[in-house]
Amino acid sequence: MSNADESGESRRQLAETEREILRRIDPGLRALVIASVMLVLIVCSLLPWVGRAVGWEVLMGQADPALNIGLLPRLFAINSTIVGLGFGALALITRRWVIAFLAGVAGVVVTFEGMIAIWSRQTSGAAGPSIGLVLAVVCMAVLAVQWMRIVWSRS
Template sequence: MSHASSPGEPTDLARLRAEIDAVEHGVLRRIEPGAKAMLVTVCVVALLVAAILPWVGDTTGWQVLLGQAAPGQRVHLVPVLFSGAVFLLGGLLSVLTLATRRWALAWASAWGCAFSTVLGALSVWTQQTGRIHDPGPGPGAGLIVAVAAVFLLTIQWFRIASSRPTG
């Protein structure tokens, strides 16, 4: 069956092409983490579990975050900064990125988690050392779990962010 060419046809094709280009642009701005999303979710849950475990002596992660150290406990500044970074960048930003599936947020999550990993390593170190080689109370189990979880998040977010199709 042949169709007669109408004068409005080029306009319709141009409109269709513009619509296809807009859809393609929207797709390229989104990520599809697939099974990696489950590992990201498990790591975020591990961060939440780490928050209720001791980080410095008897002081839990939430107490470190809120500046409420247990009596007699000295918490260095770096673990406090790490707690803020890990819960904001590792936890909240990861959840927001999974919810919106935006490629730019995936990169922000990757770099934020990488920054948090460095802070976490420094947190462990500062809890093992002190002034004039006077050791601190040492890193607690929660601090170690948080560092491990944010390290795994870093790896996953870089893998997800770099898997975006080019276009």
């Protein structure tokens, strides 16, 4: 093999390694914050969200029909589980930039969705939002901020 062939192969390997490094993130201490907030998000499912209906009942659609929970709190429960726990765990495990980006952007959307769910409960005239729903929205906001800070640190 000639010197030019070896040099070309080395450059190709170096470029491939550089692309792989750019695809990865290192959350550092933020990983601990994210994991802790994800744990609090799980605990939120055990707290009341609307009236006396707890989060997992809202998520599964098993809340008392008399509470008239509506679509928005349930949609927030589903999406906060998918984005907050699913995307978050996937991003922490794989440490891929694109998954962290999706977790951050989707987290922002779900946070606004949660704020609209709180507003819908406050204006419904029925049972208002409880501590679990409010805390879950705060958790999603913290997760979104943490993921976006990690993503922006790579830019």
